Amino acid sequence: MNETKEPPMADRDPQIILETAEQVAPTASETGPSAAGAKRKRGFAILGGVVLAAALVYGGYELLFAGRYVETDNAYVAAEIAPVAPLAAGTVVRVSASETMMVKQGDVLAELDPSDARIAVAEAEAAVAQALRRVNQTVQTGTALAAQVDASEADIRRRQALVSVAAANLSRARLDLTRREALVSGGAVSGEELSSARNAFAAAQGQFAVAEADLAQARAARGSAAGQSSANAALVGGTAPAENPDVLAAKARLERAKLDLARTVIRAPVDGIITQRTVQVGQRVAPGAVLMTVVPLAEAHVDANFKESQLRRVAPGQSVELTSDLYGSGVVYHGRVVGFSGSTGSAQALIPAQNATGNWIKVVQRLPVRIKLDPKDLKAHPLRVGLSMTAAIDTGAK
Numbered sequence: 165m166n167e168t169k170e171p172p173m174a175d176r177d178p179q180i181i182l183e184t185a186e187q188v189a190p191t192a193s194e195t196g197p198s199a200a201g202a203k204r205k206r207g208f209a210i211l212g213g214v215v216l217a218a219a220l221v222y223g224g225y226e227l228l229f230a231g232r233y234v235e236t237d238n239a240y241v242a243a244e245i246a247p248v249a250p251l252a253a254g255t256v257v258r259v260s261a262s263e264t265m266m267v268k269q270g271d272v273l274a275e276l277d278p279s280d281a282r283i284a285v286a287e288a289e290a291a292v293a294q295a296l297r298r299v300n301q302t303v304q305t306g307t308a309l310a311a312q313v314d315a316s317e318a319d320i321r322r323r324q325a326l327v328s329v330a331a332a333n334l335s336r337a338r339l340d341l342t343r344r345e346a347l348v349s350g351g352a353v354s355g356e357e358l359s360s361a362r363n364a365f366a367a368a369q370g371q372f373a374v375a376e377a378d379l380a381q382a383r384a385a386r387g388s389a390a391g392q393s394s395a396n397a398a399l400v401g402g403t404a405p406a407e408n409p410d411v412l413a414a415k416a417r418l419e420r421a422k423l424d425l426a427r428t429v430i431r432a433p434v435d436g437i438i439t440q441r442t443v444q445v446g447q448r449v450a451p452g453a454v455l456m457t458v459v460p461l462a463e464a465h466v467d468a469n470f471k472e473s474q475l476r477r478v479a480p481g482q483s484v485e486l487t488s489d490l491y492g493s494g495v496v497y498h499g500r501v502v503g504f505s506g507s508t509g510s511a512q513a514l515i516p517a518q519n520a521t522g523n524w525i526k527v528v529q530r531l532p533v534r535i536k537l538d539p540k541d542l543k544a545h546p547l548r549v550g551l552s553m554t555a556a557i558d559t560g561a562k
Contacts (some may be wrong), residue, residue, distance in 0.1 A: 232559055234478060238530065239468035239486070239553040246434050246458045248273055249451070252281070252427040256447045261456060263441050267432040274430040274443055274455060281425035288418035295414040299405040316386030323379035330372035337361070337368035436460040464547050465537060466499065468555040469509065469530040477559040480504075484535050488545075489552045497541045501557060505532035533557075 254276030261273040341361040405411060436458040443455035466486060470478070478501060486497040508529045510517055517527075535555060537547075 233556050234470060234474040234559060235554065235556040236468055236470050236474070237552070237554045238470075239466050239535075239555045241464050241488075241547045241549050241551045241553060242467045243436075243459055243461065243464045243549050245549070246436065246460065247454045248430060248433065248456045248458060249454050250274075250276065250427065250430055250449050251451055252276065252424050253450050254278075254280070254428055254448075256443055256445055256449060259441075259443055259445055261432075261438045261441060263438060265438045266436075267438060267458065268435050269432055271432045272429055273432055273438070276428040276430070276449070278425055278428040281421065281428055284421040285418070285425050288414070288421040292411065292414040292418050295408070295411045296405055299408040299411055303405065312389040313386060316382060316389050320379065320382040320386055323375065323382045327372070327375040327379050330368070330375035334365070334368035334372045337365040341365040430455070432458055434458055434460045435462060459549055461546055461548070462539060462542060464542060464549065465502070466535040466553050466555060467505075467532045468535055468553070468557075469532050470557075472508075472529050472531055475504075475531060475533070478533065478557055479559075482560065483558050484555055485558070486535070486537070486553050486555045488547060488554075490547070491545055495545050497537055497545070497553075499535045499537045499555075502534040502536045505534070508532075 256274055257277050258275040259273070260271075260275075261267060267273065341364070343361075345361075439457050439459055440454075441456040443449065449455065468484075480501050480503050482501045484499045484501060486499060487493050487495065488497070508531050510529060533555075
């Protein structure tokens with residue numbers, strides 16, 4: 165077989181190689197750029213379409229929803245924490261509550277030594293019984309004084325009769341003396357008879373004076389008895405013994421003693437979880453000293469700190485959607501705006517800003533907004549005070 169072999173590139177004629185290259189080059193220049201340009205145009209068209217679609221979506225969102233929702237992640241769970249403090253002094257003999265324990269309103273949390281309180285209750289009960297006896301005695305004394313007044317009236321009438329008798333005797337003695345003095349000049353009456361008549365008259369005068377004095381004394385005794393009766397009636401006051409002021413005061417002291425005894429048992433003021441328990445058995449506590457706190461998680465709310473520029477359309481009653489860092493975005497809480505704080509956080513700072521100084525830079529302030537959470541959401545996914553939240557308020561603005 166005869167094969168025709170081409171000479172190597174080095175052995176070929178340079179003129180032939182150049183002519184071959186010139187024939188091939190125009191073909192590549194004519195076909196390559198046209199295909200690449202078509203692809204480039206198609207890519208720019210797709211990119212322009214995507215940009216246009218994004219612009220339309222963004223423009224539609226801005227048109228329909230811009231300004232309707234205001235959102236912040238500067239929000240935290242809060243609650244009206246109830247401190248547990250004794251209302252009476254005493255020594256702790258029992259502590260029933262521990263940290264993280266769930267308690268109901270009225271559950272026993274701690275107990276104080278009730279010995280002194282029980283003694284005080286017994287003394288108060290004895291004071292009530294003694295007050296009742298004194299009042300009953302006063303009532304009986306009033307009856308006795310009324311009888312004395314009646315006796316004084318009878319004595320006065322008797323004394324008045326004696327005065328009448330003494331007056332009659334005095335009148336008769338005066339008449340006898342007048343007759344004898346008239347007859348003494350004629351010798352019909354002796355000097356002895358005249359002296360007897362004069363003595364009888366003097367005796368009658370004395371008896372009349374004594375009778376009048378006794379009558380005055382009887383009247384004074386009646387006045388004294390009447391005064392004592394009135395004073396006794398004022399003490400009784402026309403009320404039942406149980407309604408007497410002294411008895412009522414003794415009963416009030418008894419109720420106070422019973423209240424102090426009841427306060428030796430310290431109960432939960434609200435439903436919630438025990439936290440910050442510091443009390444121990446054997447500790448001497450004073451009234452008002454905080455022993456622990458109860459956090460009512462079922463009544464938790466959110467304090468969201470919105471910028472002042474975000475609150476233009478926010479008003480109480482608007483709906484809010486919230487998420488927590490604890491459960492993530494998959495759990496959505498629902499709530500409503502309750503109200504606004506009376507001041508910003510910086511205004512209540514320990515060292516508030518002095519904006520009246522010369523070197524002043526405006527800083528956008530945040531105002532706490534109180535948000536009430538749906539109890540059903542809280543029951544399904546409990547929260548804890550201080551947890552971070554993200555809140556979005558639907559202002560309803562179009």
